[in-house]
Amino acid sequence: MQRLVDNVLAVTKESVKTFTYESLNNVVRLINGVSALLLAILPGKTNILEGIHGWELKPTFRGPRLPRWMENGVSSFNQFIHELSVDSDTSSSVDYSSGEDSDENIHLASPLSQSSRVSRASSFFKYDRRRTGFFRCIFSWILLPAKFLLKIPFYICRTSYSRWSKVPSTTISQPSNLRSMKKAHVLKDHHVQRATDKRRGVIEDLHLAIEIIIEVIFDVVHKAAHCLLSPSDAFRTLSTWFFSHSSSTEDVPAGSSTDSVPAATLGENDPTPTERNTSFHQSLNTDARTCRDVITELGYPYEAIRVTTADGYVLLLERIPRRDTRKVVYLQHGIMDSSMGWVSNGIVGSPAFAAFDQGYDVFLGNLRGLVSREHIDKNMSSRQYWRYSINEHGSEDIPAIIEKIHEVKTSELKSSQSDLEEEISNDQPYKLCAICHSLGGAAILMYVITQRIEEKPHRLSRLILLSPAGFHDDSSFAFTVVEYLFLWLAPILAPLFPGFYIPTRFFRMLLNKLARDFHNYPAVGGLVQTLMSYFVGGDSSNWVGVLGLPHYNMNDMPGVSFHVALHLAQMKRAGKFIMFDYGSAAANMDVYGSTEPLDLGEYYGLIDVPIDLVAGQKDKVIRPSMVRKHYKLMRDSGVEVSYNEFEYAHLDFTFSHREELLAYVMSRLLLVKPTLKQQFGPKNARLKKKDA
Structure with a gap:
């Protein structure tokens, strides 16, 4: 009888699994098919779907070839990697979209790692729950089934691991030489393991959750049937378990063999549990690097520098250091982006690595506006944190970052200054260039102009602005509608939505996983890509692929302040590059000394550094006509300015794998003249001083 019941349960379980899997697969196929049908009838999607297999950005070690500007300047490490990748099989490329591996403990967490971010986020969010609780409650109830199903497999995995970690140390300890060999093997295969993308999408998680639920249910039914059909065996098992549990609680001699080592001690003496714990501690199969x-x-060096602005915001300035060089480049991201954008294309294709290989000390700036919301006031509410506009980016964030760069470089180069340089009145022994994209370009222009108005040094030697913001009167119909809505509803929306961001870890995880599903199901991803492109006027940037980048993860994510969006709408309405309009003549008078906000375009004559403007012919977010408007005003004001166009969309300036832009940017950086010490050398400089 027991065998018959077991056979019936086994057949039933497999039937339920098959039916459930096929039902879910059919639903997914239906969604993908409907998406493909919509794509077939939607106009203007031909150019959007050209790169359908490249939506999930996969920067690799291997480029098509070394760019011309790197033939003599690439570091030995990068040359080795490139030669290795050329000789290897094409299927062994290493991408950035990989999930968490067992070797994640090799590199320490960054200052904004997930544990610190979560703790900070939790401390900040608790002060703002009352305002957003209603909306969160609605979304939570809508997605409660999905949230429940997604969490089941990870709970069971953690439970299994906690049971494993309680095994006595004698069963898991390894000889020291074996552990060292294992660690060496991990280091050796580090990049090979990264080639596998272990990130799972929502559909894959649902498959796993359904399988685990079915297994658990039928396991319970099987045990219940066994108890009913064999009560004597069940009673015997229960009594054995009861008596063994009772005997384990009795006192035993201290030196007996039943002594156990606490689980907390294992991680201190043996690295194996720690490595596995790291794997389970990571976010739920999302890419949170x-x-x-x-x-x-x-293989590049790294340094993290915390910068505090005058109004108390804590920013992260990241660095690929060359401490002895006098060539410095500062890269500033745009809206809804972070420093990740400058390194996302790997060794061959990323502006940050290209500049480093050309001998530059590279600084990567991060503007305020992350979900982690770092501020010296730990009790600051969400509404207070997000109350800033582009004004604060240009007058608070960038000044603090550049002053920190100046402090770091002057301190490092102070000991190497020659006698000639000590007599020079200029206190800046280095050349600082800035490469800025989109909103970062508008912020750096605002910084230079305001510093010149206040007669303060801006410390910059050259600006390279990639599709800079500032002028927006020529834009798509969708942007025009959003502009009118912002300006009309601003008094109502500002108190309700201080910033546009995803407030909870679950929904950020959901977005990260959906980006994976968009890659697995091309028709769905194509539909999302097309709709996003429609919203921005037909811009063909890799919108879906960018959503899968690591900085859009469950622990932290860039956001947009409501007042930043309102400021952009004000610029579009005015048709000028203006500072933020505070809404009343009295408020503007207090800030600017006039009833109207400052028109920065009228002060372009104060710019005293060369500027290179770059526009994208396919850019529909900031059209080439708007970049040319910057160029015309600068040229008429006597600024040393150049203008160039590439066949790029808006995001291609940071995420494209093509080399022509990098070649152009590096050529503009090399136009900056070196310092006196670099021109003559210490000995020749002294001779020149004597001749004078």
Whole structure:
């Protein structure tokens, strides 16, 4: 009878699994099919779907070839990697979209790693729950089934691991030489393991959750049937378990063999549990790596510097250091981006690595506006944190970052200054260039102009602005509608939505996993890509692929302040590059000394550094006509300015794998003249001083 019941349960379980799997697969196929049908009838999607297999950005060690500007300047490490990748099989490429591996403890967590971010986020969010609780409650109830199903497999995995970690140390300890060999093997295969993408999408998680639920249910039914059909065996098993549990609680001699080692001691003496614990501690199969992880994985040096602005915001300035060089480049990201954008294309294709290989000390700036919301006031509410506009980016964030760069470089180069340089009145023994994209370009222009108005040094030698913001009167219909809505509803929306971001870890995880599903199901991803492109006026940037980048993860994510969006709408309405309009003549008078906000375009004559403007012919977010408007005003004001166009969309300036832009940017950087010490050398400089 027991065998018959077992056979019936086994057949039933497999039937239920098959039916459930096929039902889920049919639903997914239906969604993918409907998406493909919509794509077939939607107009204007031909150019959007050209790169359908490249949506999930996969920067690799192997480029098509070394760019011309890197033939003599590439570091020995990068040359070795490139030659190795050329000789290897094409299927062994290493991508950035990999999930968490067992070797994640090799590199330390960055200052904004997930544990610190979560703790900070939890401390900040608790002060703002009352305002957003209603909306969170609605979304939580809508997605409660999905949330429940997604969490089941991870709970069971953690439970299994906790049972494993309680095994006595004698059963898991390894000889020291074996542990060292294992660690060496991990280091050797580090990059090979990264080639496998272990990130799972929502559909894959649902498959896993359904399988675990079915297994658990039928296991319970099987045990219940066994108890009913064999009560004597069940009673015997229960009594054995009861008596063994009772005997384990009795006192035993201290030196007996039943002594056990606490689980907490295992991680201190043996590294194996720690490595596995790291794997389980990571986010739920999402890619939560930081810019530090990407840089160090590729063998480059890394340094994190915390910068505090005058109004108390704590920013992360990241660095690929060359401490002895006098050539410095500062890269500043745009809206809804972070420093990750400058390194996301790997060794061959990323502006940050290209500049480092050309001998530059590279600094990667991060503007305020992350979900982690770092501020010296730990009790600051969400509404207070997000109350800033582009004004604060240009007058608070960038000044603090550049002053920190100046402090670091002057301190490092102070000991190497020659007698000639000590007599020079200029206190800046280095040349600082800035490469800025989109919103970062508008912020750096605002910084230079305001510093010149206040007669303060801006410390910059050259600006390279990639599709800079500032002028937006020529834009798509969708942007025009959003502009009118912002300006009309601003008094109502500002108190309700201080910033546009995903507030909870679950929904951020959901977005990260959906980006994986968009890659697995091309028609669905194509539909999302098309709709996003429609919203931005037909821009063909890799919108879906960018959503899968690591900085859009469950622990932290870039956001947009409501007042930043309102500021952009004000610029579009005015048709000018203006500072933030505070809404009343009295408020503007207090800030600017006039009833109207400052028109920065009228002060372009104060710019005293060369500027290179770059526009994208396919850019529909900031159209080439708007970049040319910057160029015309600068040229008429006497600024040393150049203008160039590439066949790029808006995001291609940071995420494209093509080399022509990098070649152009590096050529503009090399136009900056070196310092006197670099021109003559210490001995020749002294001779020149004597001749004078």
